[in-house]
Amino acid sequence: MTEWLLDLDPDTLNLLMVGGFVLLMGVGLVWFLMTRGERDMKDRLSRVAKQQRPGERRPRGNPAAVSLRKTDSSITQLDKAIKQLLPNPAKMRMRLLRTGQEISLGVYVLFSLVAAGLGMIVMQNVVGLALGPSLLIGLLSGVALPHLFVGFLIKRRKKKFLANFPDAIDVLVRGLKAGLPGAESMRIVGQEMAGPVSQEFTRITDGLKMGGEFDDILWAAANRIDLPEFNFFVITLTIQRETGGNLGETLENLCDMLRKRRQVKLKVKALSSEAKASAMIIGSLPFALFGILYLLNQEYVMTLFTHRNGPILVGIGFGMLATGVGVMAKMVRFEI
Structure with a gap:
């Protein structure tokens, strides 16, 4: 086995090293993602068990609750490093949330490290650069590639949302004209539509069922979606709640405006x-x-x-x- 490796030329050996590194990192990430749910469940159960041990009475006025502390990774050391080293983790979490995918900040950091390592190895062993430039290009790759990939996911989700949003408003208007409450009409939109529109309206109705404030839930959704068209929708609903009026007619006008706006965008694109x-x-x-x-x-x-x-x-x-x-x-x- 050793003689066979020694007979290989340096380029082939470098490619084998890079391929082996990529394979190992890929297997490690797949294993991490597949076992993440089981580890999270065990952590929750252990936290609940620590809240009240057998034979102990829970103090009055201090109800036990499962810890809601935000964890970015099931790996304790990585979670601590994220909270201590990253400048603005809350902003990065919101950006990952806008992708519509269940990507934690820990997974994002791991992908960044993998991209940085691969970039450095390729530049040093394949291209033949020195250690300094290879390290610099690797660091740039680790920062830029995951950032661009997340931006691509966000942009794709926004396009899907805009494509179905006017139809969702039509469904909402028909529900209001049929005499249904606004929350029930939104629930129907979440059931009948597909993609990001269904996800966001389902989140809104779930938040209302849990007793959240209507305006707060809508603006939280607007922050997640980050589209001016949805901001128009939220402003329309909040103003109508304060002033009253025919909500169905107002939403019809908004839907017509959104469709014309989309037509102008397509014309400019052409x-x-x-x-x-x-x-x-x-x-x-x-x-x-x-x-x-x-x-x-x-x-x-x-x-x-x-x-x-x-x-x-x-x-x-x-x-x-x-x-x-x-x-x-x-x-x-x-x-x-």
């Missing part, structure tokens, strides 16, 4: 699609040219990384490229 395609082509040209040169003459291209002035030129090039991409993105983005 008109700006050519400019966006041009920006994507221009932004990808440096990377495409680098890949072609790397395939044709690897030694010529790698001089950029092996020469002592190479990292400086790469940094300047990436800075100028990022500035150009940012300017083009600003030019083709329209707020409605």
Whole structure:
């Protein structure tokens, strides 16, 4: 076995090391996610058992309750590190909540560490960079890649919500016209609709059943969804509760406005699609040219990384490229 490994060339050996590392981290994450529910249940049961031991009487005026302390990871050391080192964990929790997925802050940190480790290994062993630049690129990968992935999930969920939100308001209006209370109409919306709309309206009705304040529950949902269209909906309901009036007619006008707003967005998207395609082509040209040169003459291209002035030129090039991409993105983005 050892002789077979020694016969391999360095590139193949590096790829095997990277592949083995990825496989081990993947198996570890899968095991962690699969056993997380069981560990959480055991932790809850142990906390409840500690509240009142057999034979002990519970003090009056101090009702036992299961601890509601927010835990970001079932791993105690990681949970403490998150609370002590991260600058604003509450903001990050809210961002993860907006994805609609059950992603804890601990899992997010683990994925960031994996991305950082993989980035450093690939840059050092595959690309051939020194330890310093490899470590820097690895840290940037650990910060940027999970952040971009979470942003992608949030953006996709917002699109799904906006696509079905006017239909949800129509269902709500029909329920109100049929004489149903507002909470019951929202419950029907949660049952009949699908995707993020169903999830959010179900959360709203569950909060109302638990005795929460109507305005607080709506604004909490607006904070989770983070869309101006839903903010219009919340403002409409809160003002109507204070002033009275025909809620069904008001919601019909709101639904018509949201549909027209969506039509304008689609029209702007169609008109700006050519400019966006041009920006994507221009932004990808440096990377495409680098890949072609790397395939044709690897030694010529790698001089950029092996020469002592190479990292400086790469940094300047990436800075100028990022500035150009940012300017083009600003030019083709329209707020409605």
